[in-house]
Amino acid sequence: MAGFSRIEKKWNALWRKTGVFEPELGRAKKPFYNLMMFPYPSAEGLHVGNMYAFVGSDIYGRFQRMRGNDVFEPIGLDGFGIHSENYALKVKRHPAKQAKISEKNFYRQLGMIGNGFAWKEKLETYDPEYYKWTQWIFVQMFKKGLAYRKKQAVNWCPDCKTVLADEQVVSGECERCESKVIKKELEQWFFRITNYAERLLKDLEKIDWSEKVKIAQRNWIGRSEGVEIEFKIQNSNLKIKVFTTRPDTLFGATYMVLSPEHELIGKLESRIKNYQEVKKYIQKARTPAEDKEKTGVELKGIKAVNPANKEEIPIWVADYVLGGVGTGAIMAVPAHDERDFEFAKKFKLPIKPVIRRADIPIRSVLMGFDNIHSEELVSLGIKEVWPADKNHKYIEIPENSLPAFEKLIREKMTPGFWNEYITHQRVIFIFKDKNGLVERLELTPGTDNKINRLSAIYNNEPEPKGSVWNWLPDVPFYKELFIHTERGILINSAKFSGMDSEEAKWEITKFVGGERKVQYRLRDWLISRQRYWGPPIPMIFCEKCNWQPVPEQDLPVKLPYLKDWRPKGTGVSPLASESKFYKVKCPKCNGEARRETDVSDTFLDSAWYFFRYLDVKNKKEIFSKALARKWLPVDMYIGGAEHAVLHLLYVRFITKVFADLGLVGFREPSKKFRAHGLLIKDGAKMSKSRGNVVSPDTYIKKFGADALRMYLMFLGPFDQGGDFRDSGILGITRFLARVQKFEKKLASTSKEGLAENSERIVHQSIKKITEDIESLRYNTAVSQLMILSNKLEELPKVPWAAWEVFLKLLAPFAPYISEELYQKFGKNKSFRKQNSVHLQSWPKYNAKKIKEDVFLLVVQVNGKVRATIQAPVGISEKDAERIALANENVKKYLLPGLRKTIFVPDKLINFVV
């Protein structure tokens, strides 16, 4: 039965020859752009995970084609860039040479999986005809002021020896090689994506994209509304500007923090008494901290003034405040911000609550009460609300039980102990000394330090530093009472006390002359790479004329063949050692000038490929506007969710730039995007380092592409992925083998319609499979194909009409076998394009023919199934009740007496007794 390889070869050749999957781009009547993320051919070849994604996309495309659309399903290779170069490094082969090898292998594999690709429009990003336009885009960006140079502490991967964009740093590690990324001060090219932050955010509402991608983008863009407030520096004209989303907590700002990069530190050098110490700290802060433990140094000798209450507050420098965020400086409100709280606690800074919670629980952690029984507490309405241990009781006390509670602990506390109970505003300490004398102390956190003296007395220790806070057990049980980060009522805030915190935000802002600001987390796209295998950035630097773009007629700036193409790690690209490359004339003054030697980020290559697919041969312009108008935006885009804030953000950005350049009239690249799930192997992501990569080649050889396609789709829901294992593929192989036997059972004449015995299941299947494909639920669609085939198998003769429908429904999943059988069925002697099963119209179902005329009436008593009885569809409640009550088993359960009957038409009847 290994005829499949012959069949697959044959149809591949015939389809290509006749151009079944080649729409006429210029003349198509119902254009449907079915796009999938093109692969980067960095590895030994396509793996079954790539195939999973491609097949899923292809099924959708084939379905749309059969629905009468002119489907364009292009393919290409994202072969430029760091991932391909890293692979070349690994196999020690020149990237250009490796690209040719990978290209051949990838196209061979892609040709086998049975996808309806438009091969004529294939493209590779390393083709000068392609990257000429990538460079052209850079030039346009520069001319529009969207590309600029700036010196900044940037992400540097020591292994890849290049800088990285923020999007390419994953949890502090390089997206490609997982090395720890460090900060390096370098001058680089950036794209001003932040100009588009608001539009990128807002337009998300308009597009039908996988929700998780939209959420990831929203979080990445990270819009936050707040206020900029200036703090004066005492005895100086200088001011510290901070950004805050919580101006309502301003009265609680007890200190300020500058980021280590903050420019003010240098300016204040002469006044900072411990400048050497500060400088040392800043040096250390360059390498990212291993843990989250807060560190910092006070700028001694200077103070800032809280504009709300004119209090002098200290200024610190600490790396928990990031240079690139907001203004790079904060006002610290330890009572209402967890990070500030931790910092204040560690460095014994005052903590002043200014917002009261709506509810005020009173809590206590009791110690030294072996003689208090739980019952005693319960009788006072006290609840133990925290997992207790042997020595502690974590309790919450109702306000009206406070006096009784206090009396209890005064009496029963072991001498030599102290206990406290707290609300968020006050801490009440009860001390009992060795002689049984009790002392009570009521303290307001952050302001009162009486406790220090007491502690010295009671513990016979020297007076400690700090405040009441340092005395409290460090448990979340207390912490959540103090650090109230949510809305509430203002306290300790002069005339604003008593006001709702949301209202107070703007009132206080006005009071101190703050300015409302919108802040984004998104930062500009760092585009330079100090590597070889990419499009050289088309810029020239002239001492006289500054940066000049390469004139458009001189594009592309070809990547020269370099013998020594390996990354240098010196902060410049290998191209910087090729004087023939960089020594150029200034395009403006014709003087001596120097070409930019960095290349651009790979993600720029892939940010616009779907435009070029439409017009791969165009030498005059990036793409034809007419074709773009006709085919774009993409109708359906399928790809991995791992690109949510990388590729999928960049394509949106570039599309918006194109719109602003007047190249296109739309602002989003695709109407619909769906993320596929990840195909894993033995519970882990497929990767070469794990050695669990499965190549489709052996499976295609053994079982055929059709079987592998169907198996992959049958594994589980397409958007969830699945675990690849060999065992299941046999089920599909059996299914396809049985399908091929059907021709022997075909009814003798093709004139008959659907016989009555197959009509219902055929229409049901059309409906189910149509809906499943539309929503990418391929696993249940395959299952329905099996059900249909099982049913048809039961028939003595299979009607021709049923067989035809079956083949069409099968076609998107198993394109080869269905074509082979369809051509046999149609008795076509020589193949012509229009006879292909893939260009036939998708079957339609008739809702009337789906309806059953009998159903199984479920009879329940108190919601438990006691019988199922066959009944005619549309049976009345009365009749249903009659036949249900006639059932012996049901009768048995109705003995207590019927109280109520619930009837769901054509479903069930439930008796309540």
Add this chain to the structure above:
RNA sequence: GCCGCGGUGGCGGAACUGGUAGACGCACUAGCUUCAGGAGCUAGCGUUCGCAAGGACAUGGGAGUUCGAAUCUCCCCCGCGGCACCA
């Protein structure tokens, strides 16, 4: 820590707006047929009590809403993915 997704037989997974939990497939068991094969056909297959009819228990755990919950609500546990000191 925050955000998102998920937890259903031995396994992958079905289950529409709450209405027979386990479709479809894998594995397994028995029989037939062949017997060199990961071959084919028929039947069975959540656990448990029962000769059977039938019953009890079952969708991560606990509560709740409902005539009825895998599905809705609340709390908790576990797994995966993303972000991570964003002020």
